[in-house]
Amino acid sequence: MAILEVLRSTNFGQRVAEEEVDSLAQYFVETDHWRRLFSDEVDVIYGPKGAGKSALYSLLVGRKTNLFDRRILITVAENPRGATAFRALEADPPASEREFIALWKLYMACLVSVTLDDYGFAGDQAKELREHLRANGLLATNNLQRILISAFGYVKRLLRPTAVESSHCLDTVSQTSTITTKIIFGEPSAEQSAKGMVSLDHLLTLGDKALADAGYKLWVLLDRLDVAFADSPDLEQNALRALFHVYLDLQVLRNLRIKIFLRTDIWRHITTTGFREASHITRHLTIEWNRASMLNLIIRRATQNTTILGHYRENKDDVLSSTSKQEEFFYRLFPLQVEAGSRKSNTLDWILGRTCDASKQTAPREVIHLLNALRDAQVRKMEIGESEPEEGHLFSRAIFKGALSEVSKTRLEQTLYAEYPAMRVYIEKLRNENTQYSVVSLARIWNASHDAAMEIARELCTIGFFEERYDKNGAIFWVPMLYRAALDLVQGASE
Incomplete structure (x- = not known):
């Protein structure tokens, strides 16, 4: 089957649980979180x-x-x-x-x-x-x-x-x-x-x-x-x-x-x-995702598509039997790197690093959104005559940044602005600016005093928009990759 036909029949699920109640069981894996909840430990x-x-x-x-x-x-x-x-x-x-x-x-x-x-x-x-x-x-x-x-x-x-x-x-x-x-x-x-x-x-x-x-x-x-x-x-x-x-x-x-x-x-x-x-x-627990569990989520959703399994002639249970087999199958679907170079990350780490906010916690919602955005972008390109991805992959390198922009925009507007409307005015003033700020530069951009700028910046840290770091001059505030595309930020420090 041609890659285009495989992609047309592929669905990675909904990013909101309420919208996929009937199919959640298909992706289900008995994690320790689930076991503790189901056994009434939490x-x-x-x-x-x-x-x-x-x-x-x-x-x-x-x-x-x-x-x-x-x-x-x-x-x-x-x-x-x-x-x-x-x-x-x-x-x-x-x-x-x-x-x-x-x-x-x-x-x-x-x-x-x-x-x-x-x-x-x-x-x-x-x-x-x-x-x-x-x-x-x-x-x-x-x-x-x-x-x-x-x-x-x-x-x-x-x-x-x-x-x-x-x-x-x-x-x-x-x-x-x-x-x-x-x-x-x-x-x-x-x-x-x-x-x-x-x-x-x-x-x-x-x-x-x-x-x-x-x-x-x-x-x-x-x-x-x-x-x-x-x-x-x-x-x-x-x-x-x-x-x-x-x-x-x-x-x-x-x-x-x-x-x-x-x-x-x-x-x-x-x-x-x-x-x-x-x-x-x-009697509580906090849901956290690591690299292995997120890889498992991606592969479980991919292998739920019988056309993907058929195209690559794989058995679902065999693919899911170990983390190494899951990662091996991942790189049959995805290119090894999005950005080529010996100092650049592999694709899985690229995805995880760009779908987390300043808390450094990647949530399934953004990863699932990115997978579906990649699928849609690849289909659009191939429908207008572009060639199939290299090496038998489902996705070509060229579509990743555009797909991430869609995720970035949705996360900014539908999550951050919706949840914290009072912060919107300060975030929007950073549009087309840089990815790193001192308190002095933020005070200038926001037309605020030094103390007020520091207070606002730290509030933005609590909602995951800024990560607070330090250099020899004091506190600096860094925008995570997740929000950069939506705001058209330029790599580097603001003067």
Whole structure:
């Protein structure tokens, strides 16, 4: 088969996990990260944007049947696609971390109750939990946004009035006055208990006991937290600090667990001003990729294409059997170098070095994007009559820099600017400038004082745009390869 036909039928997958849920299992490999998550050794999964948190989340959801066989149920606390459930809170969000703590606890109690109902668990504890929620007007529904709106409406009634009393209602049939149960933030006094008041923690304990009675555990999965609170850093900080407070409070329960998938930069942000409880969060892992694991990702996605295997007359299992065979196959598809020369890197290292930001962590998202951009660029060239790549490769050297420009532009505009809009004005002022800056040169370009320029530059370091280095004159700030093409930067130091 001609190279053009091979490429036309080639697909390296989607760079966003939510867009390839149905095919993720085809690329799946049981990494130590996955093993620890699936075996319930960890609850909190950190990772840079695009590192694969949502892929692990999606794979976990896809293994619902396997988990059920282990007597583990799963439910999601956020919509995996589309509008987030928490979008409903934008107009009138919780006013404090305390309100968020109450909301998280009540929301979790509602999710537990809905899950118990879904599976038909009707023990005494499950019934009591359900009745407490229903008596207080909390919805029994599978619609996450409706559950959240209902729960927050109750929290506002609970925490914003000056006094919390047991509410009265008139039975429309008997015309007699009755006292409804009331869910309160803290533990009720003896008098409050006599009036039927129960705490939020009591609801969660009921849920935990109901699960124990049924012989099951429940994992509540939380992903897309970066999207849920994207428009307000302060709201995000309150929400996530409260979530981790609730996570720690739930550690006393044996059958209910929250599994949190969170970006490392967001975790860093919420702990910047201090978070004493952070040291108690021990069941966690951070997703990291090295050269071997990234090579494996590339080759797994390449060998998922039967036309590639057929063209090179290779067997998928044989290619994947060792790192050396994976690298050997890589160089059947790719040229040995993008830029020729004894001091130039080989192609794999070229790819990894140009798809990482200043953190020096390469994420699958940019690598997958580059692979698809290479495929598209090579097809376009061959469709207008250019010859096939040399030595039987799928890709010629000439297309790599153009494909990288596409990745660079997307990363800058759709990730960096979208996540950190306040930094856009400073980054754009560097367009057509150089790749390395002193504080003096940055102060000149930004028309800022020395101290202000240093503060801005270090903020750009925290988001991965600058790498801070030092020479004999002090701090210098270096732009990683990933962003250079998008900004048309010129190699060298700014005067």
